[in-house]
Amino acid sequence: MIVETGHYALVLALALALVNSVLPIWGAAVGDRRLMSIAPSVALASFGFIAYSYFALTYAHVTSDFSLVNVVENSHSLKPLIYKISGVWGNHEGSMMLWVLVLAIFAAAVALLSSNMPADLRANTLAVQSWISAAFLLFILLTSNPFARIANPPIEGNDLNPLLQDPGLAIHPPLLYLGYVGLSITYSFAAAALITGRIDAVFARFVRPWTLIAWTCLTLGIAMGSYWAYYTLGWGGFWFWDPVENASLMPWLAATALIHCTLVMEKREALKIWTIFLSILAFSLSLIGTFLVRSGVLTSVHTFASDPLRGVFILVILVLFIGGSLALFAARAGGLKPGGLFAPISREGALVLNNLLLTTSCATVLVGTLYPLALEALTGEKISVGAPFFNLTFVPLFIPLFILMPIGQSLAWKRGDLLAAAQRLTFAIGCGLIVALALAAWRGGPVLSVILSGLAAYVIIGSFADVARRLFAGGASFAAAGRRLFGLPRQAFGSAFAHAGIGVTLLGLAATGWGAERITSMRPGETVEIGPYQLTLEDVSKRQGPNYAEIFGRTTIRSGGVVKAAIEPAMRAYPSRKTSRSEAGIATLGFGQVYMSIAEVAPDGKLDARIYWKPLVALIWLGALIMAFGGALSLSDMRLRVGVGRRARKSAAASPLPAE
Amino acid sequence: MTRKQRRLVLISCGLAVIGLAVGLVLFALRDNIVFFYGPSELAQKAPSPGARLRLGGLVKQGSLQREGDASVRFTVTDLKQDVPVTYVGLLPDLFREGQGVVAEGTLGADHVFRADSVLAKHDERYMPREVADALKKQGVWREGAAPTGAQDGAQAATAK
Numbered sequence: 073m074i075v076e077t078g079h080y081a082l083v084l085a086l087a088l089a090l091v092n093s094v095l096p097i098w099g100a101a102v103g104d105r106r107l108m109s110i111a112p113s114v115a116l117a118s119f120g121f122i123a124y125s126y127f128a129l130t131y132a133h134v135t136s137d138f139s140l141v142n143v144v145e146n147s148h149s150l151k152p153l154i155y156k157i158s159g160v161w162g163n164h165e166g167s168m169m170l171w172v173l174v175l176a177i178f179a180a181a182v183a184l185l186s187s188n189m190p191a192d193l194r195a196n197t198l199a200v201q202s203w204i205s206a207a208f209l210l211f212i213l214l215t216s217n218p219f220a221r222i223a224n225p226p227i228e229g230n231d232l233n234p235l236l237q238d239p240g241l242a243i244h245p246p247l248l249y250l251g252y253v254g255l256s257i258t259y260s261f262a263a264a265a266l267i268t269g270r271i272d273a274v275f276a277r278f279v280r281p282w283t284l285i286a287w288t289c290l291t292l293g294i295a296m297g298s299y300w301a302y303y304t305l306g307w308g309g310f311w312f313w314d315p316v317e318n319a320s321l322m323p324w325l326a327a328t329a330l331i332h333c334t335l336v337m338e339k340r341e342a343l344k345i346w347t348i349f350l351s352i353l354a355f356s357l358s359l360i361g362t363f364l365v366r367s368g369v370l371t372s373v374h375t376f377a378s379d380p381l382r383g384v385f386i387l388v389i390l391v392l393f394i395g396g397s398l399a400l401f402a403a404r405a406g407g408l409k410p411g412g413l414f415a416p417i418s419r420e421g422a423l424v425l426n427n428l429l430l431t432t433s434c435a436t437v438l439v440g441t442l443y444p445l446a447l448e449a450l451t452g453e454k455i456s457v458g459a460p461f462f463n464l465t466f467v468p469l470f471i472p473l474f475i476l477m478p479i480g481q482s483l484a485w486k487r488g489d490l491l492a493a494a495q496r497l498t499f500a501i502g503c504g505l506i507v508a509l510a511l512a513a514w515r516g517g518p519v520l521s522v523i524l525s526g527l528a529a530y531v532i533i534g535s536f537a538d539v540a541r542r543l544f545a546g547g548a549s550f551a552a553a554g555r556r557l558f559g560l561p562r563q564a565f566g567s568a569f570a571h572a573g574i575g576v577t578l579l580g581l582a583a584t585g586w587g588a589e590r591i592t593s594m595r596p597g598e599t600v601e602i603g604p605y606q607l608t609l610e611d612v613s614k615r616q617g618p619n620y621a622e623i624f625g626r627t628t629i630r631s632g633g634v635v636k637a638a639i640e641p642a643m644r645a646y647p648s649r650k651t652s653r654s655e656a657g658i659a660t661l662g663f664g665q666v667y668m669s670i671a672e673v674a675p676d677g678k679l680d681a682r683i684y685w686k687p688l689v690a691l692i693w694l695g696a697l698i699m700a701f702g703g704a705l706s707l708s709d710m711r712l713r714v715g716v717g718r719r720a721r722k723s724a725a726a727s728p729l730p731a732e
Numbered sequence: 733m734t735r736k737q738r739r740l741v742l743i744s745c746g747l748a749v750i751g752l753a754v755g756l757v758l759f760a761l762r763d764n765i766v767f768f769y770g771p772s773e774l775a776q777k778a779p780s781p782g783a784r785l786r787l788g789g790l791v792k793q794g795s796l797q798r799e800g801d802a803s804v805r806f807t808v809t810d811l812k813q814d815v816p817v818t819y820v821g822l823l824p825d826l827f828r829e830g831q832g833v834v835a836e837g838t839l840g841a842d843h844v845f846r847a848d849s850v851l852a853k854h855d856e857r858y859m860p861r862e863v864a865d866a867l868k869k870q871g872v873w874r875e876g877a878a879p880t881g882a883q884d885g886a887q888a889a890t891a892k
Binding site for chain 2: 413414415416421424425428429432433435436439440443444453454455456457458460461464465468469591671674681
């Protein structure tokens, strides 16, 4: 019964989304305040119905209701509760439900939190968001109904793909979706601003917090996904340049560029056209990603089912939304007045260069992702574009970005002095050089790793140069600087942390060059040497998990005779799916990790094992956490500026509204 | 600096970055793409020795030999042509004789394929799409064995 009401709630949500797609925008066009004011309440109601519907599906999964096709195909009564809940989004239909849920969450949040927004901008934003919701609700109801019943319910389900039965996967999709789908709201803002014709600093101020929320979640989601791949796929890699990974990286790059250019638009009213374009681009890339992942043109862990109708449907959504917004953009962008002027060497100039590099690197990722598909469609030749391509194109475009980052932060707005900026960074540059030279002398190893480590040190320290300069301005003492610490806007710290975070990630990436890898066969009792550690395989035994059986090798890690850690790499067999997967044994020692994954036991009693020593590898994900922390810090500052928005609105209201 | 000059600086900067990107992409596409062949195609096209490529097909029944320290030898077939493959490293968990596999590496002058990574799919019912297409091309594909819309996971094994 609950399942039927859930299905019905989804239909009602579609009806509400259709209402909200038309009435507020009509109201904004004719200036009818009553019509405009229905948008927030309808958005909230729509959110309520979608949330209920989502809950109904979760309920069916938790209670193992095998009369639902979706539950039969993806669940098993013995599956632990957490995977019954996460299993909801571990399949095509459920993940699309999560998609629309996130769309609705953002619409509801805008409805609740943006009461100080200009009424027409708000009504139009919610209306555009409803178009997206309506399109995807229609997609779910017509092609991927999660509530479809089965005539003869089986006693047991097929279970979830074992690879997806993992705590990392329980968190990764919701975070990723909050980021990826969250960008829909910046798209809606941009479209609404184009429709109302009001594109100014106020717009930037309203769109910035939402971009930051989406960006922060996306950063965490990508990091989580990469860590999951690292420890479950059993080959120690954390980024594969898989099209599915690229699909999440591209919106991240666009969103990063967007955060930076809304800053320019907010402070200096410049780059308006570009900001609007990036808002559209970021979500368009999310849509392209969804198309790649959901339409079945690619095969990977993330592509669940290939039904050609679904692919065509998403393609139609893609074309309508990207094409429609770009047409609107083309019609309106010409009428925008250019904003504040700035010299090429200035904070704005640096941010323009940042945007240029970010979007260009994003374009190279797009080319690398789509080229094989295009080539296969046109010539039938099958190729794969892998890491070598991206290392050659993406990395050279990203290195200048790292060099530029601290310099840009040290430049003044409007007109900067490159020499003065370099002087401010003397300490950071010095530190970077010392780190690189010390590593070259003491560690040796790959030249690239040495250079990148120095660059990372420069970025990490240089990120705080601006904050330090402001704290110690005029030769202030430590005590005075401490007092100033609380006076500085948190946004300054936010950007410092976010930039330092990417430096930390870079350091982790650079250190992979010093790693060690061994593939070997071991008997119990044997010891192998890896990096600075000795690994002893104590014994190999079997045990039974809730819905799997595993063989695991108890292994002790020693350094100079002292036991440092114990790990239990395992090979799990899931009888319900007749599949197995390896569960790597990972010991974090300092920021480095010893990683061991095992294959099956050979007939002669030897255990094939793959062992890695990965120095500083944890920094890769720690850096992402620091970036997200910076984003959150900056976000916590936003509430202070709500008043600014209100003042700006009053002055905007005093002047006559632009003709619609 | 006049407004015109400023704009000129910005535009030339932009063009320089875009030009660099286009150059890099074209250069990388020339050397770093990997073609996919089935065993029959491989015999037909005879790619130059040393070129990186991907080979997909079925692991021939009874062809898997382990040769000591994690080194293996097996044959990839599309039931018409066979290609011997050598590989040093751990095979993915779902590597089975008679199942689909994709190997990446180079073809030696002795017509032995030296794989440095082997990819098998993580579901017994599943066949890598490229392998299925290659088998269909050879007319040895049975529809009954086709993927049934099941989820699948890719698992890769890469050796240095």
